[in-house]
Amino acid sequence: MKFSDRMGITTVRTVLQTESMEIGLRNKLWNVICQTYFHDAPPWKNAKGDTLHYSQIRPIFQKLWHAHFKGATDRIPLYYTEALIELRSSFFENQWYEPYNLIQFLADEVRSDLRQRFIDAINVVLKEELAGYQFVSGKLVPITSEAEIATIEQATSLPDSFKPVRDHLKQALALLAQKPTPDYRNSIKESISAVESLSKKIAKLPDATLSPALNAIEKTTALHGDLKDAFKKLYWYTSDDDGIRHAMMDEPNLDLEDAKFMLVSCSAFVNYLVVKAQKAGIAL
Numbered sequence: 001m002k003f004s005d006r007m008g009i010t011t012v013r014t015v016l017q018t019e020s021m022e023i024g025l026r027n028k029l030w031n032v033i034c035q036t037y038f039h040d041a042p043p044w045k046n047a048k049g050d051t052l053h054y055s056q057i058r059p060i061f062q063k064l065w066h067a068h069f070k071g072a073t074d075r076i077p078l079y080y081t082e083a084l085i086e087l088r089s090s091f092f093e094n095q096w097y098e099p100y101n102l103i104q105f106l107a108d109e110v111r112s113d114l115r116q117r118f119i120d121a122i123n124v125v126l127k128e129e130l131a132g133y134q135f136v137s138g139k140l141v142p143i144t145s146e147a148e149i150a151t152i153e154q155a156t157s158l159p160d161s162f163k164p165v166r167d168h169l170k171q172a173l174a175l176l177a178q179k180p181t182p183d184y185r186n187s188i189k190e191s192i193s194a195v196e197s198l199s200k201k202i203a204k205l206p207d208a209t210l211s212p213a214l215n216a217i218e219k220t221t222a223l224h225g226d227l228k229d230a231f232k233k234l235y236w237y238t239s240d241d242d243g244i245r246h247a248m249m250d251e252p253n254l255d256l257e258d259a260k261f262m263l264v265s266c267s268a269f270v271n272y273l274v275v276k277a278q279k280a281g282i283a284l
Contacts, residue, residue, distance in 0.1 A: 017129065017130060017131050017132055018132035018133075018142070019096060019132075020096050021096040021099060021131075022129070024129060025125070025126075025129040025131055026091070026092055026099060028125045028128070028129060029099055029103065029122065029125055030088065030091055030092070030099075032118070032121045032122055032125055033091075033102075033103070033106065035121070036106075036114055036117065036118045036121065037057075037060055037106065037110060037111070037114070037118075038057060038060075038084060057080065060110055060111075061076050061083050061087075062076065063109055063110060064087065064102075064105070067105070067109065068101070068102065068105045068109075069090070090102075095180070097179040097180045100133060100140055100179055101179055103122055103140065104139070104140050104177070106118065107119055107122075107135070107138065107140075108138070115138075119135045119138065122135060123135050126143075131143070133177075134149065136149050136152050136153060136173065137152060137153050137156040137157070137169075137170065137173060138170075139170070139173045139174055139176075139177045140177050140179075141173055141176050141177045142176065142177075142182075142256050142260065144260060144264065148260075148264045151264055151267045151268050151271065152169070152173070152263060152264065152267045154267070154271050155169055155194070155266075155267035155268075155270045155271050156169050156170055156173070156267070158270075158274065161284060162198065162201070162274075162284070164197045164201075165194050165197045165198045165201070165270060166194075168190045168191070168193045168194035168197055169190070169191065169194045169263070169266070169267060169270070171187075171190045172187045172188075172190035172191040172194070172259075172262075172263050172266075173187075173263065175187035175190060175259075176256075176259050176260065176263060182256070182259070184254040184255060184256065184258060184259040185254050187259040187262070187263065188238055188254065188258060188259050188262045189238065191259075191262040191263045191265075191266040191267075192210075192234065192235055192238045192262065192266055194266055194267075194270055195210065195231060195235070195266050195269055195270060195273075196209065196210040196213070196235065198270050198273055198274070199213035199214055199217060199273065200213045201284065202217050202221075202273060202277045202282055202284065203216035203217050203220075204216075209235075210231070210232065210235045211232050211235065214228045214231065214232060215228070217273070217276075217277075220280055220282065221276040221277060221279070221280040221282070222276060222279070222280070223273075223276055231269060234265075238262070
């Protein structure tokens with residue numbers, strides 16, 4: 001904490017930055033981008049000797065222009081410094097969510113050997129500046145508690161034999177992280193689909209829906225009946241079971257809290273079911 005904050009001369013931020021981004025946060029995020037991706041760029045002494053064409057950093061700009069900005073790559077500035085200035089202008093002058101879009105793109109697309117270092121450094125800045133977002137399992141999502149993050153990451157890191165389950169949860173995360181308009185409704189559907197997918201796998205009933213799969217699991221594991229019933233009701237609440245649209249899918253005002261609750265709850269139940277099945281000796 002700064003001296004002036006301790007003395008009460010200036011004010012310490014206590015509210016998360018959600019649909020805004022203060023200049024201090026932008027500056028620190030930009031610093032991480034430069035330190036991670038552009039610090040190895042060849043030094044330049046004059047404009048004539050600093051053509052982007054011969055720079056080892058050019059592939060990054062080509063990816064950015066083609067896939068992120070969807071611009072013509074023959075319009076990438078010739079000189080490295082000019083290209084970086086143009087990228088910087090976009091980062092600092094656009095809406096609050098555009099820097100997050102760029103950060104997500106860099107984490108997804110550029111140099112996998114740098115990815116985790118980049119994500120970790122970004123998360124440090126986001127926490128320091130009370131940003132409303134964090135990387136969880138590789139996706140920028142609205143912030144949640146450390147325990148909830150650990151629950152989601154455990155479920156999305158299951159072995160390859162659980163790939164369909166992982167994919168549903170990762171898609172739920174992606175829809176929750178979608179900017180500027182998150183898709184809460186379909187995020188909820190993906191979360192409960194992860195539970196259904198795992199339940200069918202444990203019950204060895206590939207064509208079943210969640211309810212009969214959980215009934216079968218209850219007979220072979222120590223799954224508590226009340227917990228089974230709770231998730232069956234949650235499934236009915238969130239699905240189009242038997243062609244009938246149920247309550248949550250008809251809600252006109254689904255929000256972050258609804259989608260986050262479903263993602264965390266379903267991730268926790270996935271982790272729980274895996275342990276229960278393993279203890280029962282069920283091959284997965």
